[in-house]
Amino acid sequence: MSTALSCEAPSPTPEVSLPPIDSPGRPLLLRTAREVADDLAADAVDRDHAGKPPVDEAGRLRDAGLPAALTPPGRGRGTDWRTGCAVIQEVAAADSAIGELLARHYVHGWDVRFYGSADRASAPERTAVHGGPLWAGAVHASAADPAGAGPELTLTPTGAAYLLHGTRAVDTAVTVADQFLVDAVCTVTGDVLLVRVPADRPGVSVEPATDRLGQRVAGAGTVAFDGVPVDAPQVIGVRPPDEEATPPFTALAPSALRLALAHVGLGILHGALAEARDLSRNTPHHHRTHHPAALPPAEDPDLLLAFGELASATHTATAVVERATDTLAAALAPGAVLDGDQPADIAALVATAESVTTRAALQLTARVLELADTPGLDRHWRNARTLTAHRSPAHLLRGIGDHYLNTAYRH
Numbered sequence: 001m002s003t004a005l006s007c008e009a010p011s012p013t014p015e016v017s018l019p020p021i022d023s024p025g026r027p028l029l030l031r032t033a034r035e036v037a038d039d040l041a042a043d044a045v046d047r048d049h050a051g052k053p054p055v056d057e058a059g060r061l062r063d064a065g066l067p068a069a070l071t072p073p074g075r076g077r078g079t080d081w082r083t084g085c086a087v088i089q090e091v092a093a094a095d096s097a098i099g100e101l102l103a104r105h106y107v108h109g110w111d112v113r114f115y116g117s118a119d120r121a122s123a124p125e126r127t128a129v130h131g132g133p134l135w136a137g138a139v140h141a142s143a144a145d146p147a148g149a150g151p152e153l154t155l156t157p158t159g160a161a162y163l164l165h166g167t168r169a170v171d172t173a174v175t176v177a178d179q180f181l182v183d184a185v186c187t188v189t190g191d192v193l194l195v196r197v198p199a200d201r202p203g204v205s206v207e208p209a210t211d212r213l214g215q216r217v218a219g220a221g222t223v224a225f226d227g228v229p230v231d232a233p234q235v236i237g238v239r240p241p242d243e244e245a246t247p248p249f250t251a252l253a254p255s256a257l258r259l260a261l262a263h264v265g266l267g268i269l270h271g272a273l274a275e276a277r278d279l280s281r282n283t284p285h286h287h288r289t290h291h292p293a294a295l296p297p298a299e300d301p302d303l304l305l306a307f308g309e310l311a312s313a314t315h316t317a318t319a320v321v322e323r324a325t326d327t328l329a330a331a332l333a334p335g336a337v338l339d340g341d342q343p344a345d346i347a348a349l350v351a352t353a354e355s356v357t358t359r360a361a362l363q364l365t366a367r368v369l370e371l372a373d374t375p376g377l378d379r380h381w382r383n384a385r386t387l388t389a390h391r392s393p394a395h396l397l398r399g400i401g402d403h404y405l406n407t408a409y410r411h
Helices: 026-042 044-050 055-064 081-094 096-115 118-131 250-281 301-332 342-371 378-388 393-406
Strands: 135-138 153-157 161-170 179-186 192-198 204-208 221-231 235-239
Touching: 026 044, 026 055, 026 081, 044 378, 055 096, 081 096, 081 250, 081 301, 096 135, 096 179, 096 192, 096 235, 096 250, 096 378, 135 161, 161 179, 161 192, 179 221, 192 221, 250 301, 250 342, 250 378, 301 342, 342 378, 342 393
Parallel strands: 135 179, 153 179
Antiparallel strands: 153 161, 161 221, 179 192, 192 235, 204 221
8 A cells, every 4th residue: 555645734814805704795695595595485485395415405405606605714705704694594594405505615614724725725715706616524423433433524544645534424405515524544654634635526415305394305314435536636635633732713614613503593582483473473362261352462471471572581591692703703803813712611611502502492482382283383492402413512511611610710
């Protein structure tokens, strides 16, 4: 076996000379996102019921230019973090499955920058802007199976290239993605490398998931790599072996994904509440005892109380998520200098946003079914359950508590 091609890549370096946060194109992009959301909302119930791969939906996104726009900001291209999250939330309010698809696409673009050098990141970013490819994949926190079964994906150097083997579960766009971003273990050095693989490469095959509880049109499934050639330029970078060896900028990667998905959850909150409100406005409600007659919604005290509680929970979650978004946006801003403690502080803030949003989404989507029992409204609850299934509120709260109790006071 030839080892002329090493399993090494340049250290991650944030790109410089970026445009200011909240770029001038923000109003136009948000208007486009609202138009796409309106289009998706019109047939959201039917598409959720059908549960087909998001071929049509991906076409709508491409026609609107959203995959091309949702890339990290650079000279004359890309979208700042605040605006990107606003676009994700807008689309998620109409269809959270497509919101998640966009969220993961956007964060994969940032992963290229988190783990690669500016030179390594610039080529795929330029391609993303001009060609508008849709990204999918999964970058794991751990390469090996906990039971010792070994890594899911391996890279074998073969002189001038690599061969990629294995399978990986993917949460979105498995059948419609143009590029897959995955991490794999080098069989020679044991380094964990991030690589991008065009979906049309020989040896790439996909299997869509079926019978999902929620997020049915997100396009989840499995991608298999059977000796897929990977050229050296497709290697984005090396994932650091442990927390101590991780540069502060790279350490922001997990928080970016979690916060983008929190915006999807926030979209579910806003979408479910607005849909229930619109349905309830024209539906009289009966009370068991003191109001035996039907009351107009505007005069129904129990209905007003219920929507007041749900709206307050939504406003609270929005405020917490926006604070985390502003903090991470500042860390991602051009010229930002991070110390070793900031990624952990940001991670705790993001975990707070996740915890508040998860609880609110699960409670609100269940409650609106009691307020407006209409076919299709249940999809919000199913989507919230599926989106948050891997993020237990108790686990998030323990992490927040550990950070609060065990992080040294730095004032």
